Each structure stands twice: as structure tokens, then as C-alpha cells.
Amino acid sequence: MQRIFAADIGGTNCRFASFSLVEGCLNLERVVWIKSAGLLDTDMVLTALERELETPLRAADALVLALAGPVQGGLRGKLTNGALRVDFTGLERRYGVARYRVINDFIAEAYGCLTEIGEQARCVVSPAEQAEIPATAGRGVLGAGTGLGTASLVHDGRGGWLPVPAEGGHVSFPFAGDEENDFHNFLCRELGYPFARGDDVLTGKGLSLLHRYLSGEDLEAREVGARALSRDTPTLRWYSRFYARACRNWILTTLCRRGLWIAGGIASRNPLSVTSDYFLEELYTTPHFAALVRSVPVYLIENKNSGLWGAAQAGLELLRREAH
Template sequence: MQRILVADVGGTNCRFASFSLENDRLSLEVTAVIGSKTLTNGQSLFAALEETLSQPVESADAVVVGLAGPVDRQQGRLTNGRLHVNIADVPACPSGRCLLLNDFTLQAYATLTPPGIAALHVAGPAKERGAAVESSSKATVGNGADARARTEPRSIVGAGTGLGAASLLPIGTGEWLPVPSEAGHVAFAFLEEEEQEFRRFLCRELGQPFVSAENVLCGDGLSILHCYLTGQLLQPRQVGERALSRDTPTLRWYARFLGRFCRGWMLSTLCRGGLWIAGGVAAANPLCVTSPTFRESLYASSDATLALLQHIPVYLVTDTDSGLWGAAFAGQTLLQKYGHTHSSVPL
């Protein structure tokens, strides 16, 4: 039996887990959650992992860390936080058996694991979502026998503290290539004058001339949207609880904006195998993606692309451990391909 230790570090929370791998079967053993604000560097991150899981990093067969920010090989920085990680500076990390990946690379991998298979189907055709890994956890397999869904590109988006997006490409022989992105930081497309008025209001509140998709769909943007529509200034979590859990103007505006971003990402990545929507906002407030407004915005396209969009299944990931499963999948791939000796892993 082999053991894989994983961390999924977001702007607000950091999740840890230990997985066992035996006979190509992943089993989730234990999880823990701490606040991300306490973490500043790789040493503090790995110390927290060891303390919360009561397992030394050196004993692991593989260690995988996902970071909500840009990652360049062994280094990465949390976009919405102080944490900077350089794997080379962490002596405790097993040489050649430690991966640092963008957090939505983990979420892309997670579409191949139980949380991705059990995700709620919300739009488009229901296709089979067969797992790429065996698991001891129960999972609901999608209906149908469309094996092509397991050999077509997949994409993932998710709004929480930040806005993440990635895709997953099949490269033959059952292998997958993750393609991370920073699509959450591209300019958001506002349309008619009513939306332009909100854009100007948002720019004033943020104190910046440029509005990204993350500025609109996450964190302060959610609070500012609700304030613009109601005059009430609430924390993002309060907005979710009070305004995204039922039919309100805030829900309708947010669902329209989220549907527009998802549509753009679907067209950009041609994810015929499916789009998965993760992140804390939609998971805690499913109406964001099940409301008629979301679907109307998702399919507000020209005749040339509407049929393409309508043939892409869309799923909502409700399992908050999905990133951990994606990290475990990456660790399993590392062990299967390179064993214990490879020092540079092209993932």
C-alpha cells in the first residue's frame, strides 16, 4: 500500500487529506481544514499538513499541493493571500515525489474521480462520466453509454474567494493532460447600458479602471453587486445566504454573469466532454446554476455556436473534497508513471 498526502490551498481555506493507494484503488482516509491566512511559506504549509494529519511528510510516497494562483514548476504564489511556496526550499518534501500544481488543475483531474462522477447534471445532454481511477468511495455514474465523453476535452470553472478555470485534454492510452489558466483575470464583458452602469459603479468601488471576471463573480464583487441592486452592504457569505438561495434580483444578475463566463469558457475550450462548475459560491447556492436565468445566459449565442453549446453537458460539483481527490489522482499518476526515483515530473 502507498500513501499520498495532499493539500488544496484556496484564498480562504486550506484543505488537507491522506489517501491510500492499493491495487490502483484510491481511498480517502482523513481530511482536515484550516484557514489559509496563517500560511506564509512552504515550511509553514508542510508543518500544518503534518500537524493536522498527524503524519510526517517524509513517510509519504507522494505529496501533491494545489495552490489558488499561478504556478511555475516548483514555485507558486497564492493570488488572494500571502502564501508563497518554493518546493526546493522545503527539506521535508520527498525529492522527486512532490508536485505543486494550480488548484484548478486539481479540479480538472477531479472530474475523473468520484466527486466529478457524482456531480449534479444541470444542463445539456447527460453523458457517461466513467472514472479514470478506482475508488473505495461510492459514486453515482451518469446515465447513458456515451464512451466518447471519456475521450473528449473537459473543462472546469469555479467561483469562491477567486475565480478558477482549467481544462483537461485526452492524449491517448487513457492519459489526460491538464491545461491550467488564469482566465478569471481576463476582462469581463458587460453588455447593455444597465450593465455598463454597474461596471462604472464597480470600478469606483474597487478603485480601478479594469474589471476582471473574478472582480464580478467573487469576493468583493459579489458584495458590490448586491449593494448596487439593494443598497445593502453585506459580506460575500451573507450575500450568498440571503440573496443567492432564493429568487432575487441579485441571484438573477449573478446567474446571468456566471452563465456568460461559462459560455465563453465552453467556446474557448470546446469541452465536448463536459463543463464542470466547482467553487464555494455555486456549491453553497445551487440556484446560481439551476435557475432559468443561468441557462438563458449560457445559451445566449449565435446560431453558429448554439448547437455546439447545447451538446455540451454541464455539471455542478457539490463535494467540497473534489480538489483533494484531484490531487490524489495527480499523485497516483506520478507513482504509476515514475515510481519513486524521477526528479522532474511533466505534469
């Protein structure tokens, strides 16, 4: 029986999992969460993985680590919101693992759409315009948590899928109207930036700043979610509108006609932010290509281990390529 070890490391949480392959399908055996703080290098991560999974690394047929930050060459990467740096160069010699890869966390989320997690995701926006969508149409992924991540999947023409990385969270965010531009000026003053990115607007940091701007209350993101995203408040109205605008822009950027999957902790913990009427109204507000946007279903990934499933799917792809 083949086994895949997966890790999904964000700015706040680090997740480890062991998967077995049963008739070619992923089967989750064990999953453990720890805090990312204190993990500074490759050896610290791999030592923690062996300890938490209670299994030596050499027992894995493949190891894939998903990291919330830039990745180079499938071997090296660093956390955007953290001190961790990883380097898998020479991992076979050091730990006895033959197949391994470092991938961006939203590449993992994209791969996760191909697993049972993607199939189980909650449809929060059904297509307003019914159309024949080919099975090979592209898929998009977007989500906000500690950072804002984006990715997509395109069909390779041979029955497989290619993940396309992106840094959409670091693109300047589009504000509309005087009220929103006043908020933009506030953000720039608070952050010391010449312009605000999606990463500054939709993440936990952005949510806290938005709530402070609208209410005067200085709260952590989780407190804002519990107090202001669970019912109709100005914070919900603004945040839902901003989230929908990011989703609409990503649909148009990637042409993900098969669907857009929303990941990340903020939406999964506060689903009203992507199911409210404010979200739907903004999603469909576009003077161009309205029919395209209306034809795309939007799904909410509620499983908090979706990145682990995606990393395991990436490991499965490694094994499949070797088999062929």
C-alpha cells in the same frame, strides 16, 4: 500500501488529506480543514500538514500541494489572495519526500473530474442537443469562490489526460447593454480599475458589490448568498446571468464537449445561482455555435474536498509515470 498526501490551499481555507491506494484506486483516509491566514511559507504549511494529519511527511509516497495562484515549474507558487509563498525545491533532502509537486488549484479541480468526485457531480444542465460525444473529448472546469478559477483537460491520445492551466478569471468580463455597462462603471469606480475581470464579478467580492449596487445593502458574500441567492431576487437574476455567460464563454474557448464542471464555494453553497431559469437562458443565448453549447452537459461539484481529490489524482499520476 502506497500513500499520497494532498493539500489544497485557497485564500480562505487550507485543506489537508491523506489517501491510500487500494488496487490502484484512491481511498480517502483523513481530511482536515484549517484557515489559510497565518500560513506564510513552505515550512509553516508542511509543519501544519504533519500536525493535522498526525503522520510524518516521509510516510508519503507522493505529496501534491494545490495552490490558488500562479505556479512555476511545479515547485514554486504563491497565493493570489494571500501572503503565502511556497517553494518545494530540495524537498526530498529537507523532508524525506521523494515525489512532490505544486500545482494550481484549478489544475487540481480538473484532475478531480477524473476521480469519483467528478462522477458524483450533479448534472444541472442536460444536453439540449443529443449528439455522439467521444470519450476522448475535452473537459472544462470553472468556479468562483475567493477567486475565479479556470482549467481544462485534453486527451493525450495514449489513454491519459493532460491538464491545461489558464487564467480565465483575469480576462476582462463581457457586459451587455446599458444597465450592465452602468454596473461595470460602478465596479471600475469601486475597484479603481480600468476594466472589470471575471475575478471582480463572480467571486465573493464581486457578489457583495453586485448586491450593494442593486439593493444598497452592504453585506458579506455569505450573507448575500443566504439572503439573495436562495430565492428570486434581482441579485440572483444578475448573478446567474453573469455566471452562465462565463460558463458559455469557457465552453466555447475550450471546446469541452465532454462536459463543463462548475467548482468553487459560491455555486456549491448557492446552487440556485447555476440551476435557475436565468442561468439556462443566458447559457444558450449565443448567435454562433448554439448547437455546440447546447450539446455540452454542465455539472455542479458539490463535494467541498474536490480539490484534495484532484491533488491526490495528480500524485497518482506521478506514481504511474514512475512505474512506467
